[in-house]
Amino acid sequence: MALLKHLPNFLTLLNLLCGCIALQHAAEFNFEGAFSWVCLGIFFDFFDGFFARKLGVAGPLGVQLDSLADMVTSGVVPGYVMMCMLSGHAFPMPIHGFFPYLGFLITLGACYRLANFNIDTRQSDSFIGLPTPANALFIMSLPLVIRYAPNPIWFVGLQQPWVLIGITLLSSGMMNAPIPLFSLKIKKFSVSAYKLQLGFVVYAILLLVFLKIVAVPLIILSYVIVSVLYTFFSRPPLGIKK
Structure with missing residues (x-):
């Protein structure tokens, strides 16, 4: 039991390690590898808080470690990938000067x-603004969508630098916008209490099965839309505490 109490922080550090490895892959323009390691890091991030609550060891150290790890995996890595895309390493449409650093x-x-x-x-039971892991998945998927989309004409806009700058500004704003979004973190095993979350997970899995990598940005966009609609029709909205 003495060792088990360190499990949540160990998972958080694994998230950080995955972010570091993802950054190395991104530096080599291996966006597939970077995406995979970010996904693994987010997997660890999903369960560190869960086990901290189950083991009764949640505390301020874990909170700080979690944010520091997320800063690398879900902050530095997607920013770097966007900078690479704007520099022309994801497709032959580079822009020069200072503009790539807008990523x-x-x-x-x-x-x-x-x-x-x-x-x-x-934000104990839900989020205000787009969570950094969700935003990271959205950004990290863009170069893969450009490369592997079954019908590239759908995503021709993603090959335009000014579209990417617009996505960058929207992404940065959405993370800090005062918009309530439901949390996918399940704190207890209860189907009735988490119908929305479980239904959305099933929807996301179906999209991934049929659309593969193209599904990732669609899932994130759907997450925002469903949250907004749920907030509009629910009272009180998403359990946000006043």
Whole structure:
């Protein structure tokens, strides 16, 4: 039991390790490898808090470690990937000068969100603004969608630098926008309490089966839309505490 109490922090550090490895893959323009390691890091991030609560060892150290690990995996890595895309390493449409560094606005937005999340007591059962892992998956999937989409004409806009800059600005803003979004983290085994979450997971799995990598940005967009609709029709909205 003495060792088990360290399991949540160990999982958090594995998230950080995955982020470091993903950054190395991104530096080599291996966006498939970077995406895979970010996904694995988010997997560890999903379960560290779960086990901390189940083992009764949740505390301020775990909260800080979690945000620091997320800063790399879900902040630095997607910002770097966007910078690479704007520099022309994901497709032959580069822009020059300072503009590729605008990709790091994603990193800055993630940093501000993570710091704010640690002191915002309203986000215990749901989120306000797009969570950094969801945003990271969205950004990390873009170069793969461009490369592997079955019908590339659908995504021709993603090959335009100004479209990518627009996505960067929207991404940074959504992470810090005052929009309530439901949490996919399940704190107890209860189908009735998590109908929305479980239904969305089934929907996401079906999209992945039929659309593969193209499904990832669609899932994130659907997550935002479903959250907004659920907030509009539910009272009180998403369990946000006043």
